[in-house]
Amino acid sequence: xxxxxxxxxxxxxxxxxxxxxxxxxxxxxxxxxxxxxxxxxxxxxxxxxxxxxxxxxxxxxxxxxxxxxxxxxxxxxxxxxxxxxxxxxxxxxxxxxxxxxxxxxxxxxxxxxxxxxxxxxxxxxxxxxxxxxxxxxxxxxxxxxxxxxxxxxxxxxxxxxxxxxxxxxxxxxxxxxxxxxxxxxxxxxxxxxxxxxxxxxxxxxxxxxxxxxxxxxxxxxxxxxxxxxxxxxxxxxxxxxxxxxxxxxxxxxxxxxxxxxxxxxxxxxxxxxxxxxxxxxxxxxxxxxxxxxxxxxxxxxxxxxxx
Amino acid sequence: xxxxxxxxxxxxxxxxxxxxxxxxxxxxxxxxxxxxxxxxxxxxxxxxxxxxxxxxxxxxxxxxxxxxxxxxxxxxxxxxxxxxxxxxxxxxxxxxxxxxxxxxxxxxxxxxxxxxxxxxxxxxxxxxxxxxxxxxxxxxxxxxxxxxxxxxxxxxxxxxxxxxxxxxxxxxxxxxxxxxxxxxxxxxxxxxxxxxxxxxxxxxxxxxxxxxxxxxxxxxxxxxxxxxxxxxxxxxxxxxxx
Numbered sequence: 001x002x003x004x005x006x007x008x009x010x011x012x013x014x015x016x017x018x019x020x021x022x023x024x025x026x027x028x029x030x031x032x033x034x035x036x037x038x039x040x041x042x043x044x045x046x047x048x049x050x051x052x053x054x055x056x057x058x059x060x061x062x063x064x065x066x067x068x069x070x071x072x073x074x075x076x077x078x079x080x081x082x083x084x085x086x087x088x089x090x091x092x093x094x095x096x097x098x099x100x101x102x103x104x105x106x107x108x109x110x111x112x113x114x115x116x117x118x119x120x121x122x123x124x125x126x127x128x129x130x131x132x133x134x135x136x137x138x139x140x141x142x143x144x145x146x147x148x149x150x151x152x153x154x155x156x157x158x159x160x161x162x163x164x165x166x167x168x169x170x171x172x173x174x175x176x177x178x179x180x181x182x183x184x185x186x187x188x189x190x191x192x193x194x195x196x197x198x199x200x201x202x203x204x205x206x207x208x209x210x211x212x213x214x215x216x217x218x219x220x221x222x223x224x225x226x227x228x229x230x231x232x233x234x235x236x237x238x239x240x241x242x243x244x245x246x247x248x249x250x251x252x253x254x255x256x257x258x259x260x261x262x263x264x265x266x267x268x269x270x271x272x273x274x275x276x277x278x279x280x281x282x283x284x285x286x287x288x289x290x291x292x293x294x295x296x297x298x299x300x301x302x303x304x305x306x307x
Numbered sequence: 308x309x310x311x312x313x314x315x316x317x318x319x320x321x322x323x324x325x326x327x328x329x330x331x332x333x334x335x336x337x338x339x340x341x342x343x344x345x346x347x348x349x350x351x352x353x354x355x356x357x358x359x360x361x362x363x364x365x366x367x368x369x370x371x372x373x374x375x376x377x378x379x380x381x382x383x384x385x386x387x388x389x390x391x392x393x394x395x396x397x398x399x400x401x402x403x404x405x406x407x408x409x410x411x412x413x414x415x416x417x418x419x420x421x422x423x424x425x426x427x428x429x430x431x432x433x434x435x436x437x438x439x440x441x442x443x444x445x446x447x448x449x450x451x452x453x454x455x456x457x458x459x460x461x462x463x464x465x466x467x468x469x470x471x472x473x474x475x476x477x478x479x480x481x482x483x484x485x486x487x488x489x490x491x492x493x494x495x496x497x498x499x500x501x502x503x504x505x506x507x508x509x510x511x512x513x514x515x516x517x518x519x520x521x522x523x524x525x526x527x528x529x530x531x532x533x534x535x536x537x538x539x540x541x542x543x544x545x546x547x548x549x
């Protein structure tokens with residue numbers, strides 16, 4: 001497979017764009033770049049069983065004003081890149097329009113699927129993302145789609161390791177585990193990885209494996225972006241709710257992995273609008289400063305230049 | 308395509324639980340190994356938890372989407388409505404407006420008529436329709452002569468049994484609604500109105516009702532509707548040209 005992976009320019013410390021936060025926060029916070037979910041700026045219209053996503057000019061203008069000229073990266077949720085019956089074309093059409101309005105440094109999606117075909121062939125939303133089976137067929141499917149996205153937008157495309165609660169994921173004999181599957185997909189797709197350390201931590205805790213060993217088996221030179229986040233416990237499971245401060249275990253993983261990611265271009269403290277309303281500006285700023293200190297320490301070690 | 312069938316089987320198990328009929332119910336295209344996997348995973352604690360998480364996400368989306376309408380239902384009626392909606396696959400859309408319009412359309416025929424809760428349900432639908440159309444609404448260029456008109460595609464008339472503000476305030480906090488007033492109140496929604504709705508006068512109401520299935524200018528004139536009023540409602544999208 002031709003290797004089309006190219007590392008983007010270094011951006012630094014990033015934060016999720018949340019429409020509900022006051023603009024003053026973004027203007028004053030120690031943020032180098034913003035991560036935008038373009039679906040948040042859209043309306044969905046349905047006609048004849050098909051969906052179209054339309055950017056809302058007012059929401060787009062507010063986002064641009066809040067981001068105050070900082071570079072942005074796109075973090076999508078709705079593409080469903082792993083759906084066997086087809087990805088969400090409405091998302092791709094919308095991303096075309098978004099890209100024309102507001103160019104981004106790179107874009108990313110989750111390595112999962114969230115739609116299946118209905119009885120009439122229409123897309124049926126599962127209601128939550130589910131992990132792909134670790135199979136050659138899934139790796140080839142996503143790899144081919146990643147290459148199409150790379151060609152379409154001309155900027156790096158990243159895949160994020162998802163959290164999931166299934167006690168077991170189907171695996172082709174001999175293909176290996178989550179790390180091996182991610183490595184296979186990145187190779188097929190020529191794309192980079194968005195390494196979500198909190199997702200990895202959740203999976204390690206919920207499914208009983210060692211997160212550092214899993215990291216060591218990933219092609220870390222493909223990691224372009226890292227997410228750190230906090231979650232919550234429910235019924236004995238650690239959830240990737242992106243609702244809280246970053247736990248110590250995830251900071252440890254960040255410190256462990258930073259010296260091993262030579263092409264890292266940014267670290268984002270990720271929160272979700274639905275679950276993070278209780279976090280105040282000072283708390284968020286504190287987490288962002290902690291990311292910057294970690295990057296500074298790694299830079300002083302001479303491993304990369306993000307800080 | 309084992310991937311397609313494996314995904315369909317897994318998605319169905321998360322949405323509805325294990326299929327009735329045991330191992331024989333899995334799609335025929337799956338290998339013995341894939342069927343064994345599904346048998347193990349559908350009975351696992353992890354899949355049960357995934358199902359719970361999905362259910363709570365879908366319930367949260369639906370609850371946010373019809374907040375005021377649900378606020379006027381009893382706890383039992385609210386639970387039943389949500390369960391029925393989720394059973395039909397509702398709550399799965401990440402898009403707030405799509406979810407809201409679909410869930411409110413589902414609730415509408417199930418609510419007593421007339422009732423405060425039905426008024427609020429129609430209020431929420433009218434608000435979503437008008438606000439959704441507002442960003443792209445362009446007032447029609449004034450024509451020298453009026454043509455046939457009908458009610459605007461994104462316009463709605465909502466009838467309340469008491470003062471709208473008191474009914475909506477009760478819905479907001481889940482309090483008991485006021486007793487019905489002697490006379491109904493109305494709000495007319497249209498995408499070109501800055502506040503998206505106004506209190507129509509008797510003449511606006513009569514004109515709106517005359518245009519339910521379309522009306523020709525001479526019929527409107529014969530019924531006593533003023534051309535200036537027709538033009539004013541066209542201007543804000545409450546009416547539209549046929």
